[in-house]
Amino acid sequence: MTPDADDSRLRLTILGGYLGSGKTTWLRHQLFAGTFPGAHILVNEAALTPVDDTLLAAQAASMTMLAGGCACCTGKADLITALRALCDTRSRQSAEVRSTNQIVLETSGLADPAAILAAIRDDGVLVHHIRVAEIVVLVDALHAVQQLQSEHLSRAQIEAADRIILTKVDAVTDHTLAAVMATVKQLNPAAEIEAAAKGQPHALSNLPDATAYALPLLLDGMAPILPTKIDIPEDVDWAAFSVWLSALLYARGDDLVRVKGVFETPAGPLLLQAVRKSVQPPELLPAPAQDRRNQIVFIGRGYESEDLRRSLAYFTRN
Amino acid sequence: MCNACGFPTRPGHWTDAGADNAGDRLRLQMRRAQILNRLLSSYGFTARPPGHGPGFALSSFTGRTALLPDLESVWKDAARQIGAPIDPLAPRFTKTPSAP
Numbered sequence: 386m387t388p389d390a391d392d393s394r395l396r397l398t399i400l401g402g403y404l405g406s407g408k409t410t411w412l413r414h415q416l417f418a419g420t421f422p423g424a425h426i427l428v429n430e431a432a433l434t435p436v437d438d439t440l441l442a443a444q445a446a447s448m449t450m451l452a453g454g455c456a457c458c459t460g461k462a463d464l465i466t467a468l469r470a471l472c473d474t475r476s477r478q479s480a481e482v483r484s485t486n487q488i489v490l491e492t493s494g495l496a497d498p499a500a501i502l503a504a505i506r507d508d509g510v511l512v513h514h515i516r517v518a519e520i521v522v523l524v525d526a527l528h529a530v531q532q533l534q535s536e537h538l539s540r541a542q543i544e545a546a547d548r549i550i551l552t553k554v555d556a557v558t559d560h561t562l563a564a565v566m567a568t569v570k571q572l573n574p575a576a577e578i579e580a581a582a583k584g585q586p587h588a589l590s591n592l593p594d595a596t597a598y599a600l601p602l603l604l605d606g607m608a609p610i611l612p613t614k615i616d617i618p619e620d621v622d623w624a625a626f627s628v629w630l631s632a633l634l635y636a637r638g639d640d641l642v643r644v645k646g647v648f649e650t651p652a653g654p655l656l657l658q659a660v661r662k663s664v665q666p667p668e669l670l671p672a673p674a675q676d677r678r679n680q681i682v683f684i685g686r687g688y689e690s691e692d693l694r695r696s697l698a699y700f701t702r703n
Numbered sequence: 704m705c706n707a708c709g710f711p712t713r714p715g716h717w718t719d720a721g722a723d724n725a726g727d728r729l730r731l732q733m734r735r736a737q738i739l740n741r742l743l744s745s746y747g748f749t750a751r752p753p754g755h756g757p758g759f760a761l762s763s764f765t766g767r768t769a770l771l772p773d774l775e776s777v778w779k780d781a782a783r784q785i786g787a788p789i790d791p792l793a794p795r796f797t798k799t800p801s802a803p
Contacts, residue, residue, distance in 0.1 A: 624734035627718045628774060629791060632742075635778035636788040650721030651731070657717075664717040692797040699796045700742065 394516040395475065396487040397468075398424075399501055402523030403532050403539045404494030407552035407584075409437045411523055412491055414584025416444035424487045425449070425471060429456040429464065431493040446485065455493045457500035464490075464501070465508055472514035487518070497538065498522065499545040503663040517665060522546035526565045526580075527553045530598050533568060540600075543572045544642040544684070545660050548579065551589075555582035563595035571597045574612040575645055575682055613690040615697065617679035623650040625701040626679075630657075633696075638662030640688065646681030657681065716773035719757070732757070739777065746785060750777065 398421065402408050409428075415421060426445040428437050430452050441448060449467050454460025468488070475483060492498060498520045505511045522542050525532070529551075532539040543549060549569055554562055566578060566589070580587040617626065626648060634641065644659040647670065655667040683693060722728040732752045736759060739750040747764035754760075759777055762768040763784055771777050782788040790796075 622734070623721050624731050625738050627721070628735050628738045628742075631718055631774040632778050632789060633791045635775060635782070636790040637792060648721075651727040652721050652723040655721050666715070667717055667720040669720075688792050692792050695797040696791045700738065700791060 393480075393486075394514055395472065395485075396518040397505070397515050398487065398489045398518050399492060399498045399520045400489060400523070401492045401496060401498040401520065401542050401546070402494065402552075403525065403528075403536070403542060405528070406494065406523040406525040407581075408491050408494070408523050409441060411550065411552060411581055411584050412489065413441055413444055414581075416441070417584075421487060421489050423485045424489045425485045427451065427464075427467060427471075427488060427490040429460060429491065429493045429496065431455040431460075431495050437491065441491075455495045456490070457492070457496040457498075457504070460493075461500075461504050465504065465511065468505070468511055468515065469508075472511065476514070488515070495538065497541050497545065499541065499660040499663070502545070502660050502665070506663045506665070512666070519547045520545055520660075521548045521550060522576075523550050523552050524565070524569055525553055526551045526557045526562055529565050530568065533572075533598070533600055540572060543569055543576075546573055546576045549573065549576045551578065551580040553582065554580045554587050559591075560593055560595060562589075563592040564598055566592065567595050567597035568600065572600075573643070573684065575643055575684060611684070611686060611690065613683045613685075613693055615681050615683065615694060617648070617681065617697075618701075621679070621697070621701045623648055623655075626697075629697055629700040632700075634659060634662055634664065637685070637688070641683060641685035643684040644681065645684075646679070648679050648681070716775060718774050728757075732759075735759075735774070742789070743781065746781065746789070748781060748784075 400408055400412060412426070423446050426441060426448040428441065428448065428450050430437060431454065451460055451463050451467055454463060456464040471488060475485070490501070492501065502517055502520070505515055505517065522545065524543060529539070551562065551565060551569070557565070569578060578589065580589045630644070638661050641659070642661065644657065646657050648655050648657055652669060654670045656670050657667050658665045722731045736750050736752050739759065743750055749762045750759045752759060753770050758770060758772040760768050760770050761777055761780055769780055771780055778789060
């Protein structure tokens with residue numbers, strides 16, 4: 386069965402961002418402002434001596450600390466255990482007394498959110514209980530350029546995001562902020578971009594025009610990523626498209642940073658989302674809007690946009 | 704374990720979405736097998752619905768047949784047998800088709 390957008394699974398928000406990007410500060414403010422009501426907070430720190438939990442404890446309804454290992458690699462087993470424990474507790478409660486229906490995971494600054502997403506998808510228990518609602522990534526406007534120029538990880542974090550929040554915007558000039566925003570937009574054209582200063586939302590209007598910073602090729606040889614929007618021709622049906630996309634993700638999954646779009650199927654319009662090789666369980670969207678076109682955005686590297694179109698045409702020609 | 708198809712219960716593969724009744728599911732499976740065959744025949748494979756459950760039966764030209772639960776496993780098994788994944792962006796699939 387195709388899961389509904391509004392099922393009873395736990396909503397998980399993954400909060401990522403490079404070291405010192407202001408994740409705890411932002412989360413504290415969000416908890417104070419009531420953005421995540423009743424949410425259970427999971428905090429992961431790579432260091433052995435945690436500090437973030439004491440900062441958050443006052444605002445959070447309930448909290449679990451995972452210290453001494455980044456949840457996307459060495460601490461993955463701990464994360465899975467903690468999430469399973471949460472699901473287990475929740476399953477034992479009746480619907481009326483359930484204390485929480487959402488989890489916020491604050492990752493360590495060294496975590497790749499896409500790896501956490503893949504870990505949850507690959508776990509046979511969690512996949513039935515947890516729905517990843519959003520990946521929020523914080524980008525430190527003050528230090529982003531330097532990090533993006535040298536660290537592959539900071540690029541990967543931005544690429545995986547659904548929503549990007551520029552932090553410390555009060556510490557930079559409008560011109561720098563506009564340039565950082567353009568750079569981030571180039572890395573992830575699909576994500577919404579917001580800004581915050583010390584956790585408080587900050588308007589991003591009236592910014593001067595700026596060109597994105599040139600990002601050098603890193604030693605790992607990653608080419609810059611390229612967004613491609615494909616309007617799916619009307620004669621391409623879901624069966625044909627899914628065969629093509631599954632082959633593409635299998636062969637090129639590591640190059641495809643993000644695939645996002647809506648596809649009309651016999652069961653209704655499906656929201657498709659993939660981060661690298663992992664596809665989130667597609668969701669049925671509510672009542673079909675008139676003349677919705679099938680449109681899929683591919684964000685990736687190592688191929689020509691036109692090749693995607695030609696390959697789809699080859700796979701689906703009748 | 705499902706006593707019809709022999710595969711353990713698992714969360715559906717993402718490609719299982721989009722068909723919520725038996726008829727749609729069967730149609731989807733048939734149509735996919737048709738497309739798979741068109742692509743895989745040049746590699747010596749044939750794919751068909753196994754007849755009793757989800758997934759595909761993938762036979763190589765030697766007749767060796769494997770029952771695979773979803774599309775991802777089909778590509779995986781094909782890649783294992785060929786030695787490299789079938790890349791939809793390889794030149795053979797992206798060159799403008801020449802006149803027959």
